[in-house]
Amino acid sequence: MALFNERINRSLERQVKLAVTGLSRSGKTVFITSLVHQLLHGLEGTHLPFFQIVSGGRLRGTKAMPQPDMHIPTFRYDYAIEQLCGDPPTWPKPTNGISEIRLAIRYFTNNPLLKLMSPVNTLYVDIIDYPGEWLLDLPLLELTYEQWSEQIARLCETEPRLSLSQAWREFLDTLDLTSEATDTTLRQASQLYTDFLHRCKEPQYGLSLLQPGRFTMPGEDLKGAPLLEFCPLLQMPEELDSDDKSLYAEMKRRYESYKEHVVKKFYKEHFTHFDRQIVLADVLRAFNTSYASFVDMRDAINMVLKSFHYGKSGFINKWFGLKIDKILFAATKADHVTPNQLPNLEHFLQNMLATSNNNAIFEGVQTETLALAAVKCTQAAYTTFQGKKISCIKGMPIDGNKPVALFPGEVPLEVPMPEEWIDGRFHFMEFKPPRLANVHGSGLPHIRLDRALEFLLGDKF
Ligand SMILES: Nc1nc2c(ncn2[C@@H]2O[C@H](COP(=O)(O)OP(=O)(O)O)[C@@H](O)[C@H]2O)c(=O)[nH]1
Ligand SMILES: [Mg+2]
Structure with missing residues (x-):
């Protein structure tokens, strides 16, 4: 019966899968929490003027429901909102995997056909939170182990990666790659490589282009899995037999199995089911850090976008097909700038995406850019x-x-x-969430979240 209802909802387009992604700390958890809060407390209609179903008084009510996908962890709205609305309010704890929440939105329909059946209808919105880092793995699918290793080696030739990777590189230098692989060596090499990636991520370096994505963002199912115990190599030995037991051969096998069992699996199980996508980017953080951090973030975001391009017309589409028809790019934490700077922030984000965000790449996908703050502080x-x-x-x-x-x-x-990019040119400071007198009387204060909702869901009502 549940499955039957699920099919009916889909066929009547009363269900939409809205995916939220962005690199870590870009604001995904806060965005989803605020979005859910806006809808649960949004009946009076004054705080979402651009979201027409609310401003037009057609929203009957919203309820969080059991999610349809049992294999995905639940997005813990209850925890997050408790922290944001606590006294004193605090930011929700960082998360590192995929999660989902389903909302049932009851509304008065404008659609004459649906009206005949029932004036009040329900739209099921499944919101999926997943790390943008996972999309950085897409290029691996087209790279051999040797090609990928070479790319990483090149990145490590310049600062800050040159210094940060030193311990890992020195360890590799001590290894005989043709000797038989042992678990200890594989574990140690991958641990040093993972430590290097984590250091790159530290706020003072702020690097984003970190592969493989699961090394820093494993998700619950892969924490400590042997599948993650490999690393790129800086030099390759010449020969390789098919039954080779060498360290080099084992590293290569694990790389291939990572591609097969982690990267492809994600695209197949999740990515291809999304209907709508929002990509969040904390552009201002790069300003605070350095030019190198900015360039890295820009390259990483553009790499993330390739997933959508390939999904529509490239090799992912050939394998699995992609349904996404709308993508919103959002610069988050827009409350860190003065209101007169919002157009600049939007323009700057457009500039960052200029190489990816053009019609040729996003065939048949409607895109938009926006500066927003999920919680205005x-x-x-x-x-x-x-x-x-x-x-x-x-x-x-x-x-x-x-x-x-x-x-x-x-x-x-x-x-x-x-x-x-001189020191001290920008002071995009981090703030505490606001203390509110009546947190459940109305949606959380925000900037332009209603515009995001209208773009992402407006046409579904
Ligand atoms: N001022 C402000 N800070 C925000 C906002 N959204 C997120 N943040 C900050 O960014 C941090 C990371 O947000 P989070 O949603 O956990 O990022 P995620 O890793 O992408 O899920 C939070 O702890 C806040 O400090 C916002 O709308 N305004
Ligand atoms: Mg999160």
Whole structure:
């Protein structure tokens, strides 16, 4: 019966799978939590002016429901909202895998056909949270172990990777790749390589292009699995027999099995079932860090986007087919800039995506870019500086107990030259979530979340 209902919902297009991705700390958990909160508490219609079903008074109510996919962990909205709405409010704990939540949205339909059957209808929205890092693995499918190793070796020729990879590279130098593989050596090599990736990720380096994606974001099912115990090599031995038991041959086998059992599996089991996608990017973090961090993030995001391109017209499509018809790219944490900087932030994101986001690549997919804040933690304010009125933002810094007012810097329209990324040019500070008097009386404060909802779901009602 459940399966039958599931099919009916799908055929009447009353079900939509909305996938949320982005690199770690880009704001996925907070975005989904706020989105669910907006819908659960959104009846009065004033806080989502651009989401027409709400502003037009057609929303009857929303309920969280048991999810349809039993093999995916549940998105813990209950935990996240408890933290965000606690006193004092705190940010939800970081997550590192895939999760899902189903919402049933009851609404008055405008569709004359559906109206005949029933004036009140239900749209089931399955929201899936998954790490953008997993999409960085797509290029591996087209690379041999040797080709991939060569790419990593090249990346490690320049700073900061050159210094950060030193311990791992020195260990590789001690190994005889033609000698028989042992579990201890494989484990040690992969551990040192994984440590290197984690160091790259530290805020002061802020690197994003880290492969394989599961080494830093294993997800619950793969933590500590032998499948993750390999690493690229900096030099390759000449010969390789098919029954070779050498370290080199074993590394290569594990790389191939990672591609087969992890990368392909993800595309087949999850990616191809998504209807709509939002890709979140914390563009401002790169500004705070360095030019190298920015370039790495831009390359990583563009690599993530290749999954959608290949899904529509390339090799993924040939294997599995992809349904996604709308993609929204969003610059998150837009409450870190003054309101007059929002257009610049959107423009800058468009610029970052310029190589991927064109019609030729996204055949038949509608795309849009937006700057948003899922939870607005700052207020716009004004201050005078040398007799001039300048706009600033006011909020509670993440590590303080007194509100601060600051001018965080202008978001440039074009990518600054490498020499222009000087220390202290930007102060995109992290803030605590706001304390609210009546957290369940209305949706959480946000910036442009209603526009995101209208783009992603508006046409489904
Ligand atoms: N000011 C502000 N900070 C945010 C917002 N969304 C996320 N953050 C910050 O970014 C961090 C990471 O967010 P999270 O949703 O856990 O990222 P995820 O790893 O992509 O799931 C949070 O702990 C907050 O510090 C937002 O809308 N506004
Ligand atoms: Mg998360």
